Amino acid sequence: MCAKDVKAFEYLYDNYSGAINGIILKIVRSEDFAEELLNDCFLKVWDKINDYDAAKGRLFTWMLNIARNLALDKLRSKEYKAKMKTDDVSENVFISDERYASANKPEFIGIKEMVEKLPAEQKKLIDLMYFQGYSQSEISEELQMPLGTVKTRVRAAMISLRQLF
Structure with missing residues (x-):
């Protein structure tokens, strides 16, 4: 490449x-x-x-x-x-092709299985961020959680996922 x-x-x-x-x-x-x-x-x-x-x-x-x-x-x-x-x-209706x-489907490339191994709070954040397209500030508002906490948990989740991969 x-x-x-x-x-x-x-x-x-x-x-x-x-x-x-x-x-x-x-x-x-x-x-x-x-x-x-x-x-x-x-x-x-x-x-x-x-x-x-x-x-x-x-x-x-x-x-x-x-x-x-x-x-x-x-x-x-x-x-x-x-x-x-x-x-x-x-x-505007979402129809699967x-x-x-x-x-x-992320599960066919192994991502969902890896995310399932994370702790519940990290799994929720990764799901919102990467599979539903939320930004970190939107997650903070949605879950009524401080932005710094969201960032810390997302970073911890990414480190855990990196080790799993």
């Missing part, structure tokens, strides 16, 4: 696009936006691959964070808010 090998990029896309699209789709709940963000994610991976540091984590986790950040940015965008206000109600059924 660092040498901009197209075959390596194709391999990466073929093996991870389904899982990453699933996470994006869970956050934005719009197939149109999810497809756009998936493309943006892989373009960013292609452009920023030299920024990836294997010592800090796995490639999939790095790519997942890029996708998650792009999806959260889209949720906060005026374009997204305007589209959601003007779309027909039937278009069977062609992505297994690839979109």
Whole structure:
């Protein structure tokens, strides 16, 4: 990938696009936006691959964070808010697409099993943050917990997950 090998990029896309699209789709709940963000994610991976540091984590986790950040940015965008206000109600209903059924579920790539091994308070935070798209401040408000506590527990959960992986 660092040498901009197209075959390596194709391999990466073929093996991870389904899982990453699933996470994006869970956050934005719009197939149109999810497809756009998936493309943006892989373009960013292609452009920023030299920024990836294997010592800090796995490639999939790095790519997942890029996708998650792009999806959260889209949720906060005026374009997204305007589209959601003007779309027909039937278009806002989240419908699972069977062609992505297994690839979109985190349990098929082992993440859910790892999260299940965490203590209950950490599991709840990771679920809200990574599977439902909440920010740390939104989690703080939702759970009526100090922001510092949320950050500390998320960090502890990430350390535990890193050891499990």
